[in-house]
Amino acid sequence: MAKVQPRTLSGFMELLPARQAQFDRMADTLKKTYALYGFTALDTPLIESSEVLLAKGGGETEKQIYRFMKGDTDLSLRFDLTVPLAKYVAQNYSQLTFPFRRFQIGKVYRGERAQRGRFREFYQADIDIIGDGKLDISNEAEIPSIIYKAFTALGLKRFQIRVNNRKILNGFYSMLGLEEKSGDIMRTVDKLDKIGPDKVAGLLVAEDIGLTREQADEILKFIAIKGSNAEVLSALEGYRGRHELFDLGLDELKTVTGYLAAFGVPETHFAVDLTIARGLDYYTGTVYETTMLDHPEIGSICSGGRYDSLAEYYTDKQLPGVGISIGLTRLFFVLEDQGYLNDEMNTAPADVLILPMTEDLAPAIALATQLRSEGIRAQLYTEQKKFKQKMAYADKLSIPYVAFLGEDEISRNAVSVKDMASGEQTTVSVADAAAKIKAAIALRADLAPIKEP
């Protein structure tokens, strides 16, 4: 028979089993963390009507959409989890309770140009808090604490959550009489890390934005405000009283930073950073980016912010919210690439491999059943292979224990257990074997999926 070459599409991550276990542990850790803060899980369809999904229309993203006809229906694959959330909230408004806190970890699709570390199918891990008409500022303070908790639970230590407030930026630009151009300016300033201040200034005075040199200098001076959070906030106080929106933003930023200590976020992991704008027009308050301190070149690994209107394309209801998104597939790729994955984590498909040494499998099956009833992942190995091959099977899969059950063990109501790491082998009662294996699993159960090199 002619064979088709088995292959996976470029830009689609498909992992070998041990790596998959590491990825899944990361996703599970995020789920557990999000759940601790009262977020409920959602799982929306991957396909939506194009009319619904692209209601907002236009933009960079639209070109990347996987869009196609099925019969006479115009369909698109979701390209983020925010638009489906907006649809969901608008559609189910009367049945939801606000503030509505949801998390979703799911695949999204963007037909980007294929290149290393860029994915066309990738997971996003999102949380959002949606208010009905209003949403208290304290939610904006809670978000960085969740980011902190999430990355800490994953095992990452050297990261920093950078926070700004769009009202401060918009207010500042209004002071300069540039409110009309604030969108363009912020998109340009957002490139500061990548292209540096001189080129940003060049773009600001160039024809399509058209600032004066003085205005550009004012802006660069403003976003150059650096220092400890207290120093930055103090410098910002120098601008107070010149514009209402600015003053409001400064109050919000002070509230958010003020609560962070109460939320347990250390000062080392948090910075007020006036260069953060998030190049999206819909953020209206606090904005967040998160960077790995040793890999700033990777950019933000968790971004988001406050918006005033989640679902304006679907409903007249005012639905303000705050949310963040982690690009999990890209993060995993980067972590693997940089050697950050914790290979001490147990990635074996089983905790113990049971080798029956008798014709009758019943005693081995009974042993497996008993171990499983105690929560031990027990695999029976029943293939007709040489002993050495059976041991090699456990070894290749990194299964930590092998249990032998021969006539001798069966007659003594015992089992021989080999610790594959130490090579030590003992014959013990089934209860003792279970206790030993459980203790060993427990020791490794809390190993985080990330270990900084």
Add this chain to the structure above:
Amino acid sequence: MAKVQPRTLSGFMELLPARQAQFDRMADTLKKTYALYGFTALDTPLIESSEVLLAKGGGETEKQIYRFMKGDTDLSLRFDLTVPLAKYVAQNYSQLTFPFRRFQIGKVYRGERAQRGRFREFYQADIDIIGDGKLDISNEAEIPSIIYKAFTALGLKRFQIRVNNRKILNGFYSMLGLEEKSGDIMRTVDKLDKIGPDKVAGLLVAEDIGLTREQADEILKFIAIKGSNAEVLSALEGYRGRHELFDLGLDELKTVTGYLAAFGVPETHFAVDLTIARGLDYYTGTVYETTMLDHPEIGSICSGGRYDSLAEYYTDKQLPGVGISIGLTRLFFVLEDQGYLNDEMNTAPADVLILPMTEDLAPAIALATQLRSEGIRAQLYTEQKKFKQKMAYADKLSIPYVAFLGEDEISRNAVSVKDMASGEQTTVSVADAAAKIKAAIALRADLAPIKEP
């Protein structure tokens, strides 16, 4: 602004939060069960090259495929989890360890005609065990024990796993000189439950299959063999010695049924049923179907079997396997429809809602942080609402406890906790509050997602 009507595509399940929690609990229960037997998790792409996905070609399914072009690439959404597994195993053969046990719970896509209870996007929950060249029969005996364990863990009690062996059927048809027609015959016999014996006989003697009346009668007599497993096996012994393949199949069936007691599957939940054929040509040994005893009209809720060649379209390697699939979305729909979902399960997004009664949120934040550190899902409620509305929030979301923290509690280093079910409210130390809430969560933590009415 003109609004787009928010809507979800027909045939796509999108759940409200409490239902989603029940669905997720079902999926988690399956994951945990599969993992206990040494299956490793895989997560393959939803999109594959059409050439790869449709290598097998033809068939009913192809018309239902979501197939489209992106640029000049011909893509298809997966319509099951078996073909992507075959591709994966062929592609990664040298890096996998055999027998390779994997589970996958993922969405698949079929553009079926829209009707109630039929889904175009739906979850399958699959396990497969793939051998390299050979695979021991004991694996075929283990599968029903996993099915038994999985449904029992879900809370389902009244179900039956029906087992047959394709070698018995193929051997039997060979005895009648009908091996060439066995595929057609089995597809017809497979309809027995739906259309009854007379119509099956009619189809068998009709032109396109063309059996004699005697042959049709022999077949109906054979598949009419009923009774306890021992009785059916005994009746089958009457055919022994007439065809080698039949005898081999009978031996396999006896081995599989023989081990089931050792695996802890009660006789009540297991039946040898000669009418089970699975209308797919690639099954070659044991085949399984699982029915709800009180809802036979739903058909099989978990099906599968032994196949000799997983990936023949991609590789010359002989990769025999055995696997089953649960159509999870449809099962969930049926369970909801029939009132089988356990509404006593905790579906709230949080275990406790914390209501700060002071201007300064710091004490409430500290309380939330402490409760979370003990694994309690604690949500801060900080919106500016009336007390009654705050309580209504907890009530609507079925959050079991509300914790109040006013000046009085703070000064006493205590917290007032209201049990929303009983209405009882007590002021206790934070440690006592945590213990109380944890105990209450633990009581409900093991509630299965299914409760038979």
